[in-house]
Amino acid sequence: MGISAHARRQAERQAGELVAARLPDLGAPRRRVLTALVARTIESWHVFVRDDLPAPGTADAYLIGPGGVFAITAGALDDAAARAAIRHAEDRFAGLPGLHGQVVSGSAVHFVIVGGEAAGHWQVPEAELGKLFRRDALHLDRRRVRAIVDGVDGVAGRLRGYAPFAVAPPRDTTVSEGLLDAETLTENEVEAAQHRPFDAWLTLLHPQQRAVVTRRYNGPARISGPAGTGKTVVALHRLRHLARTTTGPLLFTTFVRTLPLVHRATFERLAPEMTGRAEFTNLHAWARAFLASRGRAVEVDNGPVRTALSKAWRAHRDELGAIEPSNQYWETEIDRVLKGRGITTFDEYARVYRKGRRINLNARQKAMVWRYFETYQENLADKELHDHNDLLAIALGELVREPPEKPYAAVVVDEVQDITLIGLRLLRQLAGDGPNRLLLVGDGQQQVYPGGWRLSDAGIPIQGRGEVLRLNYRNRVEVLTFAQRFDAMNHVDDLDGAAGVALRDAEPASEGGEVRSWRGTAADLPAALLSEVDKLPVPRGEAAVIAFHHRDVQRCTEILRKAKIETRSLDHFSGESDDRLKIGTVHRAKGLDFRAVLVVQTTDPEHGDGDAGRERRELHDRQHLVAATRARDFVWWGLVGNTAG
Structure with missing residues (x-):
């Protein structure tokens, strides 16, 4: 027409x-x-x-x-x-x-x-x-x-x-x-x-957003705020502004592997004349390419790395299991605290504040963890393996040894709350000193991985250069009200220890929206999910199914496949428009939004009691909040349990 x-x-x-x-x-x-x-x-x-x-x-x-x-x-x-x-x-x-x-x-x-x-x-x-x-x-x-x-x-x-x-x-x-x-x-x-x-948003911004786009910062700056307040929108506009006012290359990076592909396509809509000027890549891919350019190829083979970790756990399971029986808790301690913070000595570990970890460890217990860590490191060395944290640490060392011949004019980091401390230090080194060189965008309430840090831990001072956005543009009021029910650390900081703004304090900009809930057994799920797909108030290509475990994504994918409903995995989604229903975990949905979202949550009895259980509950609450806030207009929340109710 x-x-x-x-x-x-x-x-x-x-x-x-x-x-x-x-x-x-x-x-x-x-x-x-x-x-x-x-x-x-x-x-x-x-x-x-x-x-x-x-x-x-x-x-x-x-x-x-x-x-x-x-x-x-x-x-x-x-x-x-x-x-x-x-x-x-x-x-x-x-x-x-x-x-x-x-x-x-x-x-x-x-x-x-x-x-x-x-x-x-x-x-x-x-x-x-x-x-x-x-x-x-x-x-x-x-x-x-x-x-x-x-x-x-x-x-x-x-x-x-x-x-x-x-x-x-x-x-x-x-x-x-x-x-x-x-x-x-x-x-x-x-x-x-x-x-x-x-x-x-491609043309119109809130006055506060517009001011941040062009503001001159004398050092590293940070944009925080609840989900849906336009943090990434501001970052992309600022990237275009920096492209016009600088001559060097620009980097837009994040922790999520697939998200840079989406942002690249979005930036090309916003700034078609800047195609090729800004580099969009996830942090680990950047580190891998950088080291390869220096003749130091470092590959991470996940299978053997998992074997090395499992072997270490079996050697120390008895003593650590007496504190917390879940091996996942201790794997996270290595990933997000020890290696994620770049800790190399026991004395350093003994002194460190383990932000985000609820189990308080005394010196004797930390010594047990350290022995587990050393065994894991020995297992890696025996097979000449590196894990993802090693990749970032090696890249940081190479940057310190020899900075790039052509430095970036600016580095913009999205979803910064999910990057490890060693990753933050790498980014700080990469951006260097000077005005407008480093912009960090994130929200502690949307952290979907355990653990935490403060920006000052990475040597990134942001005093006087922190912006907090409050007005929610993404979620219609009914969707926002539903998402605000999740506790999800309603007392959040601004990523550096000061008070932040939680989703419950966000102000809605759009009226309307619809939320529907369902509860049933695994046997009931196929009929319920297919019924909701048939009744979607938006085209299927503008909707997504989000789950919290890979097994649930696989289950839903198979249900949809049998019904001959075409899907596209978020693992391979780059933001392009098509008629396929998107599907993936909440980790892959980070940073994305859809007109409608169908959430499938399996009741999880594994929280347990005590501090570790509390930490797991808090993490899951944050993940639930992220899933709900991916929807602009419509949410269906399906809770799959052992019995219908």
Whole structure:
């Protein structure tokens, strides 16, 4: 469905006559480009054209519509003129009021050069101008577009020297399938596009978010806040801002293996002109590639590493089992405390504050743990193996020995709460010193791995450079209210020991939403899950099934497979749009959001009593909170137990 070919030809003819009449001395390339833009004003796009073209250092025209705000110049620009055009455009639009308290972000304006080259601009050949209007980029509805246009046209000085150019919709604006006018067609397309995650934020931000995007930090900075408050949105906008104001490479990294793929695709929507400028990779993949570039290939073979750990546990099970029988607890002690903190001596372990661990260990008990750790290390050495913490530690040592020849201009770290302390030290070393070099984004309440730290433990001072976001944009109020029921460390810190903001204190920005709950046995699950999939209030491609154990993901995948429902594992999801229902663990769902989420929780009797049981309950509460807050509009929570109730 779209505008008919005849209607487009009429609009192009009118646009050509208008441009020729108002700018009679304009050269042919600019005339053709402006004609193509003005012809689009029959489809809810608005064009403002400079009245004294050519005017170096400013855009020839501004295009505002469902795909955002574009500053457009035809022909080549030198670097000085390009930088001036960027500053001019940002000054014109930054902070312009939108709807619902949002404002236009200067980092959201696209700088497009047609038929030429210039640093910091999106280079589009004249024959490919249609890229600016592609349907998969629509994210502003008609009311938001109107608010931006009214603001820029109605506030004195915003677009001084520019005049609106528009043509009247031709009589034939319909297609053969129906009798919808052009404006209605575009509105329907935009509404459909807005069902996807990440929509209006591509152009509009809350004033506090916009301020963080461009703020100058004299050292490492941190953004924290509850789920759904737009921390990653701010980080991506800031990455684009840094790309415009620096010349070196940029790094966006996180702990989750699959998340950088999603963020890369999202950043390409936000900043198509910066493709290739910013590197998106998870921290362990970066370390592996870095060491390989130095001729020190380090691979982690998970199977033999697990064998080495299991062998060590069998040797020390009797003495440690008397304190806590779960080997998982002690494996975590090695992973997140001993090796995760880079502890190399018993004296250091004896003194360390084990943040996040509920069992208090005396010196004698820590000595038992240390012997277990030493046995594990010996088992690794015997087989010449390395685990994931070794990979980061070796990379850190190599960085200290010889810093990169071409350092990163900035490093942005998402979901920082799940990175180990040794990983934080690596990132600190990688970013180096100087303003705006390191940005850490996270929320302690969404930590899905045991253990913890303070940023100061990694030598990362953030005093006076910490931002806390409070307004929840993702979850509709009914979904948010449901997620707020999970206790999940409602007294959280800001990742450095000071008081933070918990999800229960977040303010909702969107009304509506729906939550449904179910409880039954494993035998009842197939019918219940398939029934909910059939009743989904959104397309299947915009929904996800989330579970907390791999076995439950496998069980649900098999249920859906037998019902011939196509799925895509979150292990292989990079944010692309398709018709498949997404499925994966809560660990893989971190940092993602979907219009609808179906959560499958198996009742877990393994919490136990005592401090270790309390720690497990707290961890599971945080995981449940993360699962619930992945949903924008709808949550179904299925609790699978031994008996129905």
